[in-house]
Amino acid sequence: MSDWKKVCQLDDIPRLGSRVVKHQDDDGGVVEIAIFRTQGEVFALRDKCPHKGGPLSQGIVHGKQVTCPLHNWKLYLETGEAVAPDVGCARRYPVKVDAGVVFLQV
Amino acid sequence: MSKQKLVMVGNGMAGIRTIEELLKIAPDQYEITVFGAEPHPNYNRILLSPVLAGEMTVQEIILNDLDWYKSNGIKLHLGKKVDKIDRVKRQVIADDGTVESYDRILLATGSNPFVLPIPGNDLPGVIGYRDIKDTDDMIEAAKHHHHAVVIGGGLLGLEAANGLKLRGMDVTVVHLGPWLLERQLDENAGRMLQKSLEDRGLKFLLEKQTEALIAGESGRVAAVRFKDGMQIPAELVVMAVGIRPNSALAEASGIYCNRGVVVNDTMQTYDPKIYAVGECVNHRGTAYGLVAPLFEQAKVCANHLGNFGIGRYTGSVTSTKLKVTGIDLFSAGNFMGGPGTDEIVFNDAAGGVYKKLVIKDNRLVGGVLYGDTADGSWYFQLLRDGKDISDVRDHLLFGQSAISTGAGHQGQNKAAMMADSAEVCGCNGVTKGVIVRAIKENGLFTLDDVKKHTKAASSCGSCSGLVEQILASTIGGAYTPAASAKKPVCGCTDHSHDDVRKAIREQHLKSIPETMAFLEWKSPNGCEKCRPALNYYLISTWPHEAKDDPQSRFINERAHANIQKDGSYSVVPQILGGVTSVEQLRRIADVAEKYQVPTIKVTGGQRIDLLGVKKEDLPKMWADLGMPSGHAYGKSIRTVKTCVGSEHCRFGTQRSMEMGIKLEKMFFGMWSPHKVKLAVSGCPRNCAESGIKDVGVIGVDSGYELYIGGNGGIKTEVAQFLAKVQTDEEVMEYSAAFIQLYREEAHYLDRTCHYMERVGLDYIKNRIVEDADNRKALYARLLDALKDVKDPWAERVAAADKHEFEKLEV
Helix, strand or coil: CCCEEEEEEEHHEEEEEEEEEEEEEECCCCCEEEEEEEECCEEEEECCCCCCCCCCCCCEECCCCCCCCCCCCCCEECCEECCCCHHHHHHHHCEEEEEEEEEEEE | CCEEEEECCCCHHHHHHHHHHHHCCCCCCCEEEEEEEECCEHHHHHHHHHHHHCCCHHHHHHHCCHHHHHCCCEEECCCCCCCEEECCEEEECCCCEEEEEEEEEECCEEEEEECCCCCCCCCCCECCCCCCCHHHHHHHHHHHCCCCEEECCCCHHHHHHHHHHCCCCCCEECCCCCCCCCCCCCCHHHHHHHHHHHHCCEEEEECEEEEEEEEECCEEEEEECCCCCCCCCEEEECCCCEEEEECCCHHHHCECCCCCCEHHHHHHHHCCCEEEEECCCEEECCCCCCCHHHHHHHHHHHHCCCCCCCCCCCCCEEEEEEECCCEEEEEEEEECCCCCCCCEEEECCCCCCEEEEEEEEEEEEEEEEEEECCCHHHHHHHHHEEEEEEEHHHCCHHHHHCCCCCCCCCCCCHHHHCCCEEEEEECCEEEHHHHHHHHHHCCCHHHHHHHHCHHHHHHHHCCCCHHHHHHHHHHHHHHHHCCCHHEEECCCCCEEHHHHHHHHHHHCCCHHHHHHHHHCCCCCCCCCCHHHHHHHHHHHHHCCCCCCCHHCCCCHHCCCCCCCCCCCEHHHHHHHCCCCCHHHHHHHHHHHHHCCCCCCEHHHHHHHEEEEHHHHHHHHHHHHHHCCCCCCCEEEEEEECCCCCCCCCCCCCHHHHHHHHHHHHHHHHCCCCCEEEEECCCCCCCCCCCHCCCCCEEEECCEEEEEECCCCCCCCCCCCHHHHHHHCCCCCHHHHHHHHHHHHHHHCCHHHHHHHHHHHHHHHHHHHHCCCHHHHHHHHHHHHHHHHCCCHHHHCCCCHHHHHHEEEEE
């Protein structure tokens, strides 16, 4: 299984905002992951809306949801699932904060 | 902390709506138990008529299935009738001995059909019309019997009669009144309705009083006899002469009742632990039998049950639609008129169209529509808003589409006449059929519900009016538009845009968290709808004091570029007045080449758009360009379009390019409720298209004409004449004053045409043309708000908001 990788300081991510993390996987493909910071927690989803591929990292974060900037789909940050009645899911990545440092498992 | 216990008696629409509202605002406060006397989960009682008529099935009208109760942790007792509340031990006791203790009770026991006190009223074959069982009984009777008599020519009676007729029975409607639906229609409309129902084969006996129901040999009802001695055969008699609030349980438990359970404006009964909603209630002397007021009650009641303590129910104006397929009928308010009222009437008896509007003190107070009800919801909105109609009185009767001030394309199509395959929402490709199906299958009642489920009206919103009409014609009386002045900002609050602006101004609120706390926002940090609105209201009310919150802005305003469908951005540098130079063009060309910009496009606002730029390249591109932002991405000033004017044109009367450049410089960096576009033309030929701009300036030989509130967008809206002025300085002052007024008073996301539709041109002329002091003060406030404004691109080139543009790597 993959390791925890250090990403950035927690304060590098704006509260109710996000950062984009580029990750090169073993096959050489690059995925972009959005790390979100809510009022008190950090979440990570693949930076691609299940609707039409919009960059979720660019959306507005509210509660534990993000609204995609392209067509206003809302996704739960905890599960990556779209808020009903929309149906779809963005891949989730484990993420944690340790002593003010954000780690991502990829 | 253990949860409080809430027991609801009655499992109908008003009660369950209250629970739904409560779960939204206080999901964890109560352990909820529901008693329902019927063996069904909550269903849409309004749609029983289509079930009877064979147009829908019982399954289709279920609103909350058993899974809903389970997933919300609600304990459900079906088929159990509560017959006692022990208020000392605080227990509810059902007829089968089930006992539940409570901290609060919600009574939603509904109503009973009124049964005439005449001999034979208890014979087999005599039924009221109230629930699924009654409907099933009628459907069953229609299979075996021929003659049906419906007593009562009200809404319910006519719907029952129509249904039975469609099921093959010979139906006679008996009515005591002089015409049908005398509580909803005037005589004229009542006669027209009767005629078209007669054409469908229904029979009517008016002004007939029923004396007795007579049994046949089998013991089942066989005939109806009237006071005048006349007798007609009837193997099925449906009593539809009205409903009575079902307050038996409350009365038996010693709670004060008077034609219903008496409640105050918070829906609380005389026992403070017991609340009541719905048809069982008497509020200020009125018991409502239509669903829309009950939903308003539900909202207020949930708010108080949830301990929020705000919101009062102060009564409802109701409107009516008859759900008989093929008959369009609408009535609202005081449709009979009376002293001090005027009537506007259109009567085409042969064509089957009748419209009557009742007007008092220049306000619409009531109306009846028959045959053509497309404008029903629009009239009802005017009525509820109490809007002054003197400006549009000439055209009022011809409907919304005849009145040119309506913004958006609502009202141009007639919802009821549209084919199912007709497209309603052009942005999302949603047809009428899809909307109607979603409304029926999912039990939707509000525009918001429809937006969520179908996406119709959720993008540009111009079809909202049409969607509302479809809602109204699909669910009839259950649909009530909110009075527009009071529409809440979003689901996070009950406060309107005006409430929020007022609070920010009067309470000196300076930040979003402060504002949300003061106004008791229902969500922890709002949503993508309210946060941008709050951010704008704060920075426009307190320039230099309130701090801008980038996380509450849509991405375009945060990145100062326009996001495109593939996640790339577009860059539009400022080209003042559309006048450029060799130097500017060379820089743009160099940058486009260096960053391999795939598309270069001239915009409608006379600028150059570089499309397909990667976000991380933006600051570098801006640095290389060395030009300020063109603000082509925000709810902000956009451009000032100009023609060449008297500098070159042989017809030009004014120096339009120079005037345009001055205006664009003045407005540089201005945020606004929505985008703001200007144009300056040098002569009345108007090559800069000033007639469709928020502020349009047209040069004439003796000065400038100023036009405001134009729009070339979703619906073309022609700008209206504001004033004629002499000098360039006056053009600046008047334009700035109008835009500042709009900035201070418009609702977020309203263009100037929407704002003007709300407040009226006269009001704006008053504040700007006639009141010179106020105009100068507005002008000064705009200039003050824009002093020290910085170019956002230059700030970001100098490393502001670096995190926005840099990607991390792992």
